[in-house]
Structure formats: structure tokens, C-alpha cells
Amino acid sequence: MDMTKRLAGQVALITGGGTGIGAAAARRLVAEGASVVLSGRRQEPLEAVAAELGDAALVAAGDAADAADVERMVAAAVDRYDRLDMVVANAGGHGLGAVSETTDDDWELAMRVNVTTAFVTARTALPHLRGRGGSIVVVSSLAGLFAGPAVAGYVTAKHALIGLTRSLARDYGRDGVRVNALCPGWVRTPMADEQMDVLAAQRGIDREAAYRLVTRDTPLGRPVEPDEIAAIVAFLLSPDAAAMTGSVVVADSGAAAVDLPTIAFAPDAQ
Structure with a gap:
């Protein structure tokens, strides 16, 4: 750069x-x-x-x-x-x-x-x-x-x-x-990795799937x-x-822009 x-x-x-x-x-x-x-x-x-x-x-x-x-x-x-x-x-x-x-x-x-x-x-x-x-x-x-x-x-x-x-x-x-x-x-850091590993163990998924899970409802959809x-x-x-x-200054993949009570109305909501 x-x-x-x-x-x-x-x-x-x-x-x-x-x-x-x-x-x-x-x-x-x-x-x-x-x-x-x-x-x-x-x-x-x-x-x-x-x-x-x-x-x-x-x-x-x-x-x-x-x-x-x-x-x-x-x-x-x-x-x-x-x-x-x-x-x-x-x-x-x-x-x-x-x-x-x-x-x-x-x-x-x-x-x-x-x-x-x-x-x-x-x-x-x-x-x-x-x-x-x-x-x-x-x-x-x-x-x-x-x-x-x-x-x-x-x-x-x-x-x-x-x-x-x-x-x-x-x-x-x-x-x-x-x-x-x-x-x-959520930023991909060692501390966040630890939290993803906890979530992954709870859900029976891997770390990357855990990151996808915690960011799936953000506008950018990624950490x-x-x-x-x-x-x-x-x-x-x-x-x-x-x-x-x-x-x-907020840098959160758009998470703070989301109206949580309306997530259920999203086309891809489960």
C-alpha cells in the first residue's frame, strides 16, 4: 500500500x-x-x-x-x-x-x-x-x-x-x-479467536463458522x-x-445499524 x-x-x-x-x-x-x-x-x-x-x-x-x-x-x-x-x-x-x-x-x-x-x-x-x-x-x-x-x-x-x-x-x-x-x-484478533472457539465448542462448529454466525446479521456479514x-x-x-x-467512531460491519427486533423479517432469517 x-x-x-x-x-x-x-x-x-x-x-x-x-x-x-x-x-x-x-x-x-x-x-x-x-x-x-x-x-x-x-x-x-x-x-x-x-x-x-x-x-x-x-x-x-x-x-x-x-x-x-x-x-x-x-x-x-x-x-x-x-x-x-x-x-x-x-x-x-x-x-x-x-x-x-x-x-x-x-x-x-x-x-x-x-x-x-x-x-x-x-x-x-x-x-x-x-x-x-x-x-x-x-x-x-x-x-x-x-x-x-x-x-x-x-x-x-x-x-x-x-x-x-x-x-x-x-x-x-x-x-x-x-x-x-x-x-x-468483532475483529479477527487472538482475543476474538478465543471467544469464537468457545462458541464453536458450544455449537459443534469450527472457528470460521463461529465468526460467520456472529456476523451473519450485520450488513457486511463478516468480521x-x-x-x-x-x-x-x-x-x-x-x-x-x-x-x-x-x-x-464505530467500525462493526454495520452491526449498530441493525434494528434487532426486525431481524426475523429478513428473507434469510431462520
């Missing part, structure tokens, strides 16, 4: 940068001229992505919910590249179970891995973003807009990320910082690919999105 280099000279910190959306975003941002600092709790996948990207990538492993770890990540970016312009707050994880099945520890973990990671990363990066046109993309989910079954922690946390996005946009827009939320639907989400991340960070802050 012939990139425009619209992010030339910029530096991005990407949390959850070793796999899935984070890794795809890293590749896309580098292709558009940026350098990236890859963070995550597992060193090996971070190193694998960095090896692909060469001098444009730096690994800074750590827990994005831990203030001291994030301070080290930001310091690593500034030490290596002498600046930090962008953040992709992508770290996240599960929050499985209905409310009655969710322990205090489960709840706190869901908040920590999904919300606290974005909060701490944004707070730490802000001094470097203010006054220089910095930009943040907060990766929420379609679960930030709608509730799935028995995922109370995840749904609540992803809703909270939209509130965090709007608060950041409101408070720091006059400092030139733009903050937007991205809400993907989203990580590279497609990465392209939206790059757009939101770029000058092409200069008028956008506090926005919630």
Missing part, C-alpha cells in the same frame, strides 16, 4: 501493542512515517512486532495500569525519539460474567485492564501532548455502546472508556489535544480485520481528522 506519510516524524505510544489491533496499528503508523513505542505485559510478542519494524519501533514492556511502568514507557519514548505526539490506548481484556456471577476481584480486574490502563496512560502522556497538537485514540468496543450477554465487567468498562474520552476531549481541547474513541465490533481498524486509528491520529475530538 502506498502510504501518504501523513504521520511523518510523529511518535506514538501504543498500549497492547504486541498482538491484534495494537500490532496492526503499529505497522500502519510506521508505514505512514511515524515511530512507535510498543507496550504490553508480554515481552515476546512486542519484540516480534518490533523486529518487523526496525528502528521505527521501540519496546517498552510493562503494565499500562501501573503509573511507574507508564512513566518508564513515556520516558523511553522521549529518550529515544525526543518527543511523544500520539497515544493509542488499546490495552484491554475480558470482564466475563453477569453481575451475580462477578466477584469483587473479577470486577476490579475488568476495570483495571480496560479503564485504568487508558486513564493512567493518558494522564502520563498529557504533559507531552499539550500545546503541540497531540492526539489520543482510545480503543473501546461495540460493547461500549450495547450490552452483550454475561459480560457485565467488560460492558461497563468499555462504556466508561467513552466517558473518559469525552472528559479528556472537553478538558484538553483548548490545549490542542484531540481525543477520540474507536468502537470495533473486521485488524488492518481495517488500524487504518481508522491512523486517520483519527492524522491531520485529516483535525476537526474531530470527543467523537465515537
Whole structure:
């Protein structure tokens, strides 16, 4: 793909940068001229992505919910590249179970891995973003807009990320910082693969059939690919999105456009 280099000279910190959306975003941002600092709790996948990207990538492993770890990540970016312009707050994880099945520890973990990671990363990066046109993309989910079954922690946390996005946009827009939320639907990532495998086992089908099942009622009828989400991340960070802050961008194969009570009237409904 012939990139425009619209992010030339910029530096991005990407949390959850070793796999899935984070890794795809890293590749896309580098292709558009940026350098990236890859963070995550597992060193090996971070190193694998960095090896692909060469001098444009730096690994800074750590827990994005831990203030001291994030301070080290930001310091690593500034030490290596002498600046930090962008953040992709992508770290996240599960929050499985209905409310009655969710322990205090489960709840706190869901908040920590999904919300606290974005909060701490944004707070730490802000001094470097203010006054220089910095930009943040907060990766929420379609679960930030709608509730799935028995995922109370995840749904609540992803809703909270939209509130965090709007608060950041409101408070720091006059400092030139733009903050937007991205809400993907089903994306073909390792985490989604795990969920498809659970569904496949329940239905006696394979993973690909499970993906078809969960997307059959969406207008596009397929899961989203990580590279497609990465392209939206790059757009939101770029000058092409200069008028956008506090926005919630949905990339879900059209799922949110569907009126669920009318699905039974579709010609191919079963």
C-alpha cells in the first residue's frame, strides 16, 4: 500500500501493542512515517512486532495500569525519539460474567485492564501532548455502546472508556489535544479467536463458522480485520481528522445499524 506519510516524524505510544489491533496499528503508523513505542505485559510478542519494524519501533514492556511502568514507557519514548505526539490506548481484556456471577476481584480486574490502563496512560502522556497538537485514540468496543450477554465487567468498562474520552476531549481541547474513541465490533484478533472457539465448542462448529454466525446479521456479514481498524486509528491520529475530538467512531460491519427486533423479517432469517 502506498502510504501518504501523513504521520511523518510523529511518535506514538501504543498500549497492547504486541498482538491484534495494537500490532496492526503499529505497522500502519510506521508505514505512514511515524515511530512507535510498543507496550504490553508480554515481552515476546512486542519484540516480534518490533523486529518487523526496525528502528521505527521501540519496546517498552510493562503494565499500562501501573503509573511507574507508564512513566518508564513515556520516558523511553522521549529518550529515544525526543518527543511523544500520539497515544493509542488499546490495552484491554475480558470482564466475563453477569453481575451475580462477578466477584469483587473479577470486577476490579475488568476495570483495571480496560479503564485504568487508558486513564493512567493518558494522564502520563498529557504533559507531552499539550500545546503541540497531540492526539489520543482510545480503543473501546461495540460493547461500549450495547450490552452483550454475561459480560457485565467488560460492558461497563468499555462504556466508561467513552466517558473518559469525552472528559479528556472537553478538558484538553483548548490545549490542542484531540481525543477520540474507536468502537470495533468483532475483529479477527487472538482475543476474538478465543471467544469464537468457545462458541464453536458450544455449537459443534469450527472457528470460521463461529465468526460467520456472529456476523451473519450485520450488513457486511463478516468480521473486521485488524488492518481495517488500524487504518481508522491512523486517520483519527492524522491531520485529516483535525476537526474531530470527543467523537465515537464505530467500525462493526454495520452491526449498530441493525434494528434487532426486525431481524426475523429478513428473507434469510431462520
